[in-house]
Amino acid sequence: MATKLFIDGEWVEATGGSIATLNPATEEVLAEVAFAGKSDVDDAVNSARAAFNNPAWRDLLPVQRAALLFRLADLIGAHAEELAELETRDQGQPIGVSRAVSVQGAAEHFRYYAGWVTKIEGTTSPISFPNTLQYTRREPIGVCALITPWNFPLMILAWKLAPALATGNTVVIKPAEQTPLTAIRLVELAAEAGFPRGVINLATGDGSTGAALVEHPGVDKVSFTGSTAVGKSIVRASAGNLKRVTLELGGKNPSIIAADADINAAVGGNIAGGTLNSGQVCAAYSRFYVNKKREDEFVEKMAAGMAGLTLGSGLDATTQLGPLVSAEHLAHVERLVATGVPQGAELITGGARAMDKGYFFEPTVFAGVKDTMTIATDEIFGPVLSVLSYDDDDELQELINRANATDYGLAATIWTKDLTAANRLANGIRAGAIFINMPPIPDMAAPWGGFKSSGWGREMGPYSIDAYTEVKGVWMHYGE
Ligand code: NAD
Numbered sequence: 001m002a003t004k005l006f007i008d009g010e011w012v013e014a015t016g017g018s019i020a021t022l023n024p025a026t027e028e029v030l031a032e033v034a035f036a037g038k039s040d041v042d043d044a045v046n047s048a049r050a051a052f053n054n055p056a057w058r059d060l061l062p063v064q065r066a067a068l069l070f071r072l073a074d075l076i077g078a079h080a081e082e083l084a085e086l087e088t089r090d091q092g093q094p095i096g097v098s099r100a101v102s103v104q105g106a107a108e109h110f111r112y113y114a115g116w117v118t119k120i121e122g123t124t125s126p127i128s129f130p131n132t133l134q135y136t137r138r139e140p141i142g143v144c145a146l147i148t149p150w151n152f153p154l155m156i157l158a159w160k161l162a163p164a165l166a167t168g169n170t171v172v173i174k175p176a177e178q179t180p181l182t183a184i185r186l187v188e189l190a191a192e193a194g195f196p197r198g199v200i201n202l203a204t205g206d207g208s209t210g211a212a213l214v215e216h217p218g219v220d221k222v223s224f225t226g227s228t229a230v231g232k233s234i235v236r237a238s239a240g241n242l243k244r245v246t247l248e249l250g251g252k253n254p255s256i257i258a259a260d261a262d263i264n265a266a267v268g269g270n271i272a273g274g275t276l277n278s279g280q281v282c283a284a285y286s287r288f289y290v291n292k293k294r295e296d297e298f299v300e301k302m303a304a305g306m307a308g309l310t311l312g313s314g315l316d317a318t319t320q321l322g323p324l325v326s327a328e329h330l331a332h333v334e335r336l337v338a339t340g341v342p343q344g345a346e347l348i349t350g351g352a353r354a355m356d357k358g359y360f361f362e363p364t365v366f367a368g369v370k371d372t373m374t375i376a377t378d379e380i381f382g383p384v385l386s387v388l389s390y391d392d393d394d395e396l397q398e399l400i401n402r403a404n405a406t407d408y409g410l411a412a413t414i415w416t417k418d419l420t421a422a423n424r425l426a427n428g429i430r431a432g433a434i435f436i437n438m439p440p441i442p443d444m445a446a447p448w449g450g451f452k453s454s455g456w457g458r459e460m461g462p463y464s465i466d467a468y469t470e471v472k473g474v475w476m477h478y479g480e
């Protein structure tokens with residue numbers, strides 16, 4: 001029996017049939033999931049609109065709205081192990097990652113934004129008009145469509161849902177078709193937490209469901225995390241009613257390893273940063289600019305570290321590298337990796353799919369990579385690392401130019417003990433997050449998002465409060 005949609009506080013059958021979600025480690029069907037057709041999308045948007053105008057939500061006091069978010073965080077905590085196992089089954093990520101990153105990260109997001117509800121302040125402005133008070137209010141935008149990808153389904157949904165609710169919006173959630181199960185469970189928990197009917201709606205389905213939401217005149221804002229190609233289509237499709245749009249898109253993130261770097265730390269951090277969730281991380285480091293003096297040592301140690309990773313089902317606690325999410329994505333990774341050797345790169349380790357069952361890919365290292373090769377320019381989103389090099393006498397500016405020679409600008413990392421060089425590189429690289437001597441770890445308190453084709457806007461910290469509110473100025477004349 002297929003799962004249902006959640007619309008206006010009820011679990012209802014979809015008119016669009018269903019779509020299967022698989023366990024990528026076993027290729028078995030986990031569930032048939034409701035497929036929201038156009039009329040279901042209409043119902044979900046109408047429900048969210050009615051809830052937005054309903055005093056039961058609109059007039060909640062900040063402390064009451066905060067209490068709902070705190071309760072949902074507690075419910076995530078109470079069901080942490082169940083959610084972690086569900087995420088691993090549906091997505092493939094190692095159970096330790098599910099527990100520590102996905103589930104704990106989601107709960108912490110709800111707590112963090114629950115704390116914000118009572119701290120969303122306005123300003124007063126020193127206008128040059130006599131006897132008039134001018135102040136600002138931050139008001140919710142309205143109905144928000146939250147469209148999420150398959151790599152961190154629960155956590156990325158929390159990145160959006162927590163601030164959207166904290167600021168008083170209502171939502172329609174559209175999870176990725178490959179990994180909808182933790183979103184469905186989260187919505188059940190949110191209903192248990194006591195959010196008024198219609199505030200949270202769930203429209204599972206595929207890209208066509210997402211497209212119906214993006215085109216819908218009843219949607220005021222779209223927050224999307226996913227591919228750059230779909231992000232561009234969302235910008236075009238949202239023009240009808242000039243929706244507010246936040247986009248977190250792809251990356252091809254450089255990691256610079258200077259001659260004075262602590263190579264063991266760089267190897268450990270880069271393997272962590274390059275292979276977390278099998279490299280299916282938007283901020284994954286995937287192109288390495290290594291000082292020629294350390295190139296051989298770096299390649300040798302990276303290859304040994306990569307080849308030593310234990311592949312397997314994410315449910316096995318010893319697994320370090322789970323499967324890729326789907327057969328389609330495995331084919332995408334294989335296609336890009338296949339360009340490496342013909343274009344002149346040297347395959348040091350890996351390079352092929354692994355295991356008899358499941359969508360596994362070997363941890364892969366290429367050396368001798370040149371800037372224009374496909375494996376240096378295209379987002380692979382797999383456990384594939386491309387090592388390039390630079391000469392000692394190359395100017396830092398040249399390194400900055402090479403790092404910036406991409407349409408993306410999400411993240412970058414620099415491994416060096418020279419803080420002057422680190423800061424020059426950090427200032428010169430056009431990316432939303434620069435990490436110095438560490439892996440790429442988002443944190444709810446710090447801004448997240450991309451320059452250039454890696455996105456629009458920022459999420460997290462106070463930036464998400466901006467992203468989910470409109471500013472209203474009120475002018476009140478009080479005398480002669
Ligand atoms: P995707 O763009 O194919 O799909 C993402 C979501 O959009 C899914 O829910 C999908 O059903 C929906 N969708 C597809 N077509 C749509 C359309 N025309 N209109 C509206 N919605 C549509 O992306 P993916 O393959 O699931 O995710 C991988 C991508 O996400 C990578 O490029 C990765 O870099 C990026 N990503 C970015 C971040 C970040 O924070 N910047 C985080 C995670 C993933």
Ligand code: MG
Pocket residue numbers: 021022023024089090091178179180
């Ligand atoms: Mg799945």
